[in-house]
Amino acid sequence: MSASGDWTVRVLDLEGAVDKAAFMDRCATALDLPAWFGRNWDALADALGDAGQLPPPAAGHRLLLVVTGWRGYARREPGQWEIAQEVFERAAAVRVALALGPL
Template sequence: MSGLHEAVAEAGWAVRVVDLAGAADKAALMDRCAAALDLPGWFGRNWDALADVLSDPGVWPRAATAGLVVVVTGWSEFGGRCPVEWETAREVFEEAVERRRASDTALTVLLGLS
């Protein structure tokens, strides 16, 4: 995996992993997104704020010159525990990806199977 990670980084993409394993609720999901994505202190920890930061390359890691890959792990477990919150999170991820589709800095969200 390190070879893939290095190749992606060399292409100007930053990779961040949001691990939802053990996350008990929306607040935990927001905290994990904030930590993994190194979001600014003003991040509001609500759905609109998450959509905004995912769609704004200005708050992405500096290494994300070509784009950002967000790998979400533990999502299945989280979805089983918090189905409504997971569905909303999935919609936020999907909408943010769509907003960035036609831009110079793309967003990709991958659901990891680990």
């Protein structure tokens, strides 16, 4: 995690993620989600939609999730990637950005 301007930035690196389980594990790590996180799409949508389920960003900051290495996952799991994008688009507690190149 790093802070930049008014944003607390967390990176979700999907490089090498081969399936939904790996995707969810990486989300749990990147977002520092609790052990009871359900590792399914509904649980991720709930976490991204409710700031109370996420560790608080730095004081006065908003949370930005930068997704890197996502293209391989999108090719391997196109249906799951489509769901992920829908969840990201609906996120109310965090802004999600897809990185098109290395950070």
